[in-house]
Amino acid sequence: MKQYFHSVELDADKCCGCTNCLKRCPTEAIRIHKGKAHILSERCIDCGECIRICPHHAKRAHSNPLEDIEQYKIKIALPAPALFGQFNNLDDIDIVLTGLRAVGFDFIYEVSRGAEIVSELTRNMIRDNKLRKPIISSACPAVVRLIKIRFPELCGNVMPLLAPMEVAAKLARREVRGMTGLDDKDIGVFFITPCPAKVTEINSPNHAEKSAVSGAIAISQLYPALTHAMDHLTTVESIAKSGLIGVGWATSGGEAAAMLGEKYLAADGIENVIRVLEELEDDHIRDVDFIELNACSGGCVGGVLTVENPYVAQARIHNLRKYLPVSLNHLDEKDVDAMLWEKELTYNAESFALSDDIMEAMEMMDKMEKICADLPGLDCGSCGAPTCRAMAEDIVKGVAKETDCIHKLKAKIQSVYDQLSSTL
Amino acid sequence: MSSIHLHYDVSGEDFTRAGEASGSVKKRLKALGYNTDAIRRVAIAMYEAEINMVIHAEGGFVDVDIYPDHVDILMSDKGPGIPDVEKAMQEGFSTAPDNVRNLGFGAGMGLPNIKKYTDDMRIETKIGVGTDLYLTVKVNQ
Numbered sequence: 217m218k219q220y221f222h223s224v225e226l227d228a229d230k231c232c233g234c235t236n237c238l239k240r241c242p243t244e245a246i247r248i249h250k251g252k253a254h255i256l257s258e259r260c261i262d263c264g265e266c267i268r269i270c271p272h273h274a275k276r277a278h279s280n281p282l283e284d285i286e287q288y289k290i291k292i293a294l295p296a297p298a299l300f301g302q303f304n305n306l307d308d309i310d311i312v313l314t315g316l317r318a319v320g321f322d323f324i325y326e327v328s329r330g331a332e333i334v335s336e337l338t339r340n341m342i343r344d345n346k347l348r349k350p351i352i353s354s355a356c357p358a359v360v361r362l363i364k365i366r367f368p369e370l371c372g373n374v375m376p377l378l379a380p381m382e383v384a385a386k387l388a389r390r391e392v393r394g395m396t397g398l399d400d401k402d403i404g405v406f407f408i409t410p411c412p413a414k415v416t417e418i419n420s421p422n423h424a425e426k427s428a429v430s431g432a433i434a435i436s437q438l439y440p441a442l443t444h445a446m447d448h449l450t451t452v453e454s455i456a457k458s459g460l461i462g463v464g465w466a467t468s469g470g471e472a473a474a475m476l477g478e479k480y481l482a483a484d485g486i487e488n489v490i491r492v493l494e495e496l497e498d499d500h501i502r503d504v505d506f507i508e509l510n511a512c513s514g515g516c517v518g519g520v521l522t523v524e525n526p527y528v529a530q531a532r533i534h535n536l537r538k539y540l541p542v543s544l545n546h547l548d549e550k551d552v553d554a555m556l557w558e559k560e561l562t563y564n565a566e567s568f569a570l571s572d573d574i575m576e577a578m579e580m581m582d583k584m585e586k587i588c589a590d591l592p593g594l595d596c597g598s599c600g601a602p603t604c605r606a607m608a609e610d611i612v613k614g615v616a617k618e619t620d621c622i623h624k625l626k627a628k629i630q631s632v633y634d635q636l637s638s639t640l
Numbered sequence: 641m642s643s644i645h646l647h648y649d650v651s652g653e654d655f656t657r658a659g660e661a662s663g664s665v666k667k668r669l670k671a672l673g674y675n676t677d678a679i680r681r682v683a684i685a686m687y688e689a690e691i692n693m694v695i696h697a698e699g700g701f702v703d704v705d706i707y708p709d710h711v712d713i714l715m716s717d718k719g720p721g722i723p724d725v726e727k728a729m730q731e732g733f734s735t736a737p738d739n740v741r742n743l744g745f746g747a748g749m750g751l752p753n754i755k756k757y758t759d760d761m762r763i764e765t766k767i768g769v770g771t772d773l774y775l776t777v778k779v780n781q
Contacts, residue, residue, distance in 0.1 A: 368676035569673030
């Protein structure tokens with residue numbers, strides 16, 4: 217079986233086996249077994265909802281500590297635009313970028329620069345009518361993974377373009393190679409990430425064998441060192457090269473607005489995203505050319521690895537954009553090939569299919585329906601599965617038994633008790 | 641076992657609930673690892689027909705039989721019946737009221753769309769009695 221990399225991990229010592237993450241997971245990828253949460257690898261999309269909800273902080277995202285940049289001769293930081301919404305009273309992006317220089321990075325390349333180039337190429341592709349409409353943005357890796365495991369017929373609608381992070385990494389590498397003459401292996405490219413899905417995307421990309429990014433540092437982890445550095449700057453360097461289009465990608469609707477057209481739609485928050493995808497699958501959403509979907513509420517500013525309330529961050533991004541030019545980065549036609557996906561997005565049926573043999577799957581489903589009809593239907597999660605239906609599925613798969621249901625067990629004990637009392 | 645049988649009652653009172661049956665069938669077909677093109681066609685056809693049942697017929701019931709190589713669907717209602725089936729099959733013909741059109745439905749694409757996405761479609765309708773819509777979606781090898 218294929219191995220999946222996930223950036224969402226469990227700290228078993230902190231997990232008390234409550235049902236918070238179980239009930240929140242949008243792909244039913246969590247089970248509680250022997251008092252601890254387990255992630256079903258083939259279903260997890262690394263959206264980070266479990267990290268957000270866990271009251272015991274038992275879920276965490278695997279990301280790189282800042283020290284990891286020391287392995288490289290040249291250290292490049294790729295700040296996500298969401299980073300700029302994390303600071304109070306910030307009126308100049310260069311303060312953040314100079315702060316990144318102060319914490320140890322040699323070269324800064326804003327992901328928003330890549331975003332402007334991706335927006336331009338997307339506009340060209342829509343204009344040239346080369347893609348199946350409506351085109352679904354490929355920028356949010358959690359959404360792309362969700363489509364890959366749950367929406368087979370929509371795989372072909374996903375924009376076959378690298379996300380801005382990847383484009384920025386390639387361009388930054390090229391620039392630094394040109395400046396220093398160094399090899400790629402000596403250049404460390406670190407994404408300053410708002411979310412765990414991006415960490416997964418770096419380690420196990422949807423679009424290619426290997427990512428151009430070396431690692432990811434969580435905004436929340438970098439925040440103390442970065443704010444300290446920003447408070448102690450003596451000069452502010454002029455580094456920033458993005459316009460309002462690129463910075464706008466930090467919030468929901470920013471990418472869609474960059475299409476400069478009218479027939480677009482932007483949805484954020486994983487439940488809303490799922491509703492849109494379901495309706496798209498049913499052919500109910502028509503007359504739309506482009507669909508921007510963000511797994512987090514508010515867009516990337518709502519990422520689980522950010523520190524600021526997403527709506528506060530959104531307001532700040534809005535303010536920062538006021539004084540920026542429209543766009544400062546433009547597509548070089550020579551780069552187009554390098555921006556396309558190396559491999560097609562293919563549906564991964566095994567995530568939800570009961571069996572790869574349809575006859576066997578039908579038999580299993582028949583049993584499942586019967587088991588399900590006999591369960592209490594409370595979806596309480598006490599058995600360790602998120603719903604009674606999920607439990608019935610687990611029973612059919614042989615990984616759970618009916619008496620894992622506490623209501624079933626209670627009824628059984630009651631009947632034994634009744635029998636005993638009648639004989640006494 | 642030759643098929644999986646599913647039954648749904650479709651409520652005629654609430655638009656927002658239209659799509660529940662097709663959504664449930666879609667989920668089950670995916671769990672069966674069913675042919676993805678067939679899943680899509682079943683989903684679209686059923687969704688359209690469900691909307692029709694809500695708009696025109698105050699609900700009804702749906703019976704679905706899933707076979708390894710095809711899906712049979714019966715959508716049955718006790719609505720007013722379709723006076724002129726041939727006319728109803730024309731693209732753009734609609735008798736939907738304005739409040740329904742405002743929601744983006746009732747564009748007169750329902751029946752033509754259902755026909756387009758299914759391999760077989762049969763309508764049995766009687767004025768004042770109701771309409772039975774029989775649909776078959778085959779797995780294209």
